[in-house]
Amino acid sequence: MEKQHSRAGSLSRRDFLKVSGITLTVPLVIGPRVLKVAGAEVKVFGPGRVPMTFTINGKTYRAELEPRVTLLDALRNEFELTGAKRVCDRGTCGACTVLLDGKPVYACSVLAIEAQGRAITTVEGLMQNGKLHPIQQAFIENDALQCGFCTPGFVVACKALLDRNPNPTPEDLVAGLGGNLCRCGTYVGIRAAIAQAARMQRGG
Amino acid sequence: MAERDAMEMAEYKWPEPERRRLIGKRISRVDGPEKVTGRAKYTYDVNRPGMLAGKILRCPYAHARIARLDTSAVEKMPGVQAVLPLKKVGDEILWAGDEVVAVAAVDEPTAEDAIRAIVVEYEKLPHFVLDTDPKAAGERARPAAEQVEGDPDAAFREAEVVAEGLYGMSLITHCCLEAHGAVVEWEGENNVLVHISTQAVSGIAGQMAGPLGVPAGNIRVKQEHIGGGFGSKFGPDSWGIAAARLSKMAGGRPVKIMLERDAELMVAGARPSYYGRVRVGAKRDGTVIAWESETWGTGGIPPTSPLPVPYVLRIPNQRKRHIAIVTNSGPARAWRAPLHPQACLLTMAALDDLAAALRMDPLDLLLKNIELAGERADVYREELQIAAELMEWKKRWHPRGDPSPGPIKRGLGVSIHTWPGRGHACRCDLTIHPDGSVEVKLGSQDLGTGTRTAIAIVVADTLGIPLEAVRVRIGDTQYPPAGGSGGSTTIGGVSSAARRAALDALDQLFARIAPLLNASPDQLEAWDGRIRVKGDPSRSIAWEHACARLDGMPLTVRGENPGPGELTTAGAAGVQMADVSVDIETGIVRINKMVAVQDCGLIINMKTAESQCYGAMIMGISYALYEEKIMDPVTGRMLNPNMEFYKLAGLADIGELVVHMMTGEKYDRRGVIGLGEPPVISPGAAISNAVANAIGVRVPFLPLTPERVLEALAKKGGSHARV
């Protein structure tokens, strides 16, 4: 791993120096990783691999990644958290939805480096003490899934919606689940599931 | 087994209703927990030790010849482990996005950098991607032989009313959420392990053997879960073979190639477009007697075949012409119910226009002519009546053109469809373990239809044990081969094979247990976790205790389809109705409600059967209103290879959906019939008809975009077009 790291890094840096522009106020250099700008020291990360630390589902994870790696790819490729899926990879379909500090985001459109220091919750983190989350249970009972590829994203988006709004009206569903797409057509089940999960959460 | 076959063939049948504790009930899918927790592993999720990332350089031009190809810089790049040209200088490229070079590198970013460093020069050649007008296609228009039945000329002379119309649907893609792709690795010189996203686990090795030069038996193929296929995932594809070659070049290290979203939409499959001019002739009373159609469409380079029109209703006098248009639009593949949605639209829309010309309710026109549907006519009649009640058709239907004031016009539409759906060839091994647990293994796959669950239901019900006692293992070529999951053939195939295996296993177990219960084997039955003497439940033994009598040796039985007894047949019939609102000032169409009434013989799992119908209606709403593979005449490229402008329906775009599955003795006795395709056929036609009913004019082509709706309104010449 270490070997790959230095190789990839050195390549990028060489490439970088070669094409580096001359018009930058502060030149792009690899030398000091700290630049003095506007009277303060600012750390410059990359373009090679950078040590990063994440808090995912309450646990600490570490990896050395280039700044260009998205949170989604870090989760899937580095930490074996493959619940979030890469589908559109352009912030449209919602299959990669995770929570950042409790808010739903498209992990494909967040850089891993900017997710450091924030509470990341993935679908894998929804079970409590080995028990399915009420939303997960409701998805199963209402058959709110077919191939299941969009399901983790939908489950997380539903959690975000119910966390914010425990009694969603049909109109709230439009606004709360408008960022996720399914190809098999499981929306009828999802609508029933979220209604059931809301009832269960109110009861419990 | 031969004995049993000879003596008791009649016993291979489905249990009577009172003997079904699980079959036909609403059972939650067994792999639900894995899928909702993110634990389910798809091919895309396979991360093998030492795995390399594969990427493919694709041609940006729709028609070109490779003039220069230089990969030398890439081969020396750090982190790049293998470079595989897939084309050579001089090769002709026939669609944008076609594969040129594949590389494998230590990670995705490095592979991407490598792709960018490849030098390719193309000689651009003229391309053609237009498909709506055969006259514009020149020599790319390839007429097929005319087909004639009866005497269409005489029939049209006899007809008292003739309706003419133009209909069609654009090229669309499958847009599987899990893109196509594979992870391939070599174990030594001769063994290959393939994880692949496929609808045909058992069929992949045979297709890879030739290109890889190893016997098919040395290629192990695995797939736990698949993120959608819809007809587009039956082969290893050029990228699967490329992954294998790259792996070999890299010393056997696993190579993962999953298509990027743009490639998935550009090259991994499309449903051919079909358009047509149709004439239908009828008597004043609505009896349809004549059909004439000229159709055209494209599926890329291979010519499209003629459509099965008129659809469902066999109109006695017909003349049909078809022109295939050869384009550089990219490859077509089977798309859920190939040819049927197109044939259905052309037929049901033409009949709907005929009804309008006759000033008849289109529901009455269908009922009037339903005998033309042949042996399933009575099923359609029954279904049309149920659908009409669920839609309150008779109360709510109005003649064409909603007369109510304001810009929002409401309308109803109806369509009918059919599909064969007989079970495919399938084998499974069923093992009863001495601890009472049961395993079923087969090289099948679960496309999201609930295949695992259906098999478990059949086996558990047959053996009289709880669902949880049955573990279904699929998706591995080390299990007995099962057919590919296409054409709604899986449920019939796997349920029949599993039923036979379970019945045979039970016979063998009965033979062991009978002496203990002082009975003969044929007096025994399995029920509620026990094996007991029929009519004397006091003489019984618990399932676990019975299995413990296997002397430590698991009992394994092979089940097959086809086989003795008719457990699966063909010929599903369905009806759908749509209720839409159209804003005639904007051309925006919204679905208020859809009703699906569907027959599929004996239903194994009501919950997942209904889900198939809901899902198909939603997919149908999507292609009726939104989906189009937009080909650019100038660049020859697909302009919307993303999920932003390749539009799929969302949760709030579908209205209220109602599903009614036909059940009862009459349906059960036909055995199991597949359900994947049928309900996706009618939505386009039903919605198109509903829009025509709402606004008083036919919008010829799907998707029914605002542009097309406004254009149709403008042509109608009413005051609606400009407000």
Add this chain to the structure above:
Amino acid sequence: MRAFEYVSPTTKEQAVALLSSTWGETEILAGGTDLLALMKDDVVRPRRLVNIKEIAELRGISFSASTGLRIGATVTLSELLDHPDVWRHYPALVQAARGVTSPQIRSMGTVGGDLCQRPRCWYFRSGFGLLARDQTGRSLVLEGDNRYHAILGNEGPAYFVNPSSLAPALIAYGARLRIFGPRGTREVLLERFFRIPKSEAEREYDLQPNEIVTEILVPPPPVGMVSATYEVRQREVLDWPLVTASVALVFDGQRVRSARVVLGQVAPIPWPSPEAERALVGKAVTEEVAQAAADAAVQRARSLGKNEYKIQLARVAVRRAIQQAVGGGTRR
């Protein structure tokens, strides 16, 4: 995505110092919803990303009856929608933000990012440049598929449409931008911020490569103002509207004293329509007046071949926005 280096300054002075004075070398990272897609599509290839989300003074949202609304550039759409004063006083802005129907985009996307996002033109996104011309200089938009392209301000060479969801409403309210750069702070009327590029070297807004939008300032709502945004959209799920219109009308009794009518998704810039405004001023808003304003709004519109329907949609959007504003009052 190509490799880049990443910096996360904590002051706007640092940010500006870290930005290049030449387009293309550095990019500002805020919500990332557009920028990362552009980078993945290789349309922009920055060698440094400057994350501005750690700059405290770009955050926050406040309202006072005397000075109006101040929105920090990195305020997210969710934060905007969670603010009671925004709901109370700026319904057209709320309706515009709610049109972004994805909660993920709302919790990531920033107000500044919404204004500075790049066009969705499919030729631009495929690497043919902002003006979408091939090697011979011919316009792919004019000869190709322009169903989503401009119907106004489309004399060329730019034919894309400005994609901002919020700009039409903000312009209708007379919003200004505060911009910080090497020469300090400047303010620009949002309406003047956008411009139609005449060459590939120009951007579609008035921003230097080393300037950042820091704040959006919306004047307090005048007494008697009603406003609304109306979108024509195909799907309820996250989707680009085909056309939007935002209107802000200030009444003097029964008659319109002043009017702003701004269309979105119809031109390379958010498109204020003085013609529509003139049709409203001095009149009571009847159906006929609303229709006359709508007709006036598209008086200069022209089809590029495949987008004629958008002229009709624009007309309807303007009329319905006016009717919604009048009917719905100042509440949402």
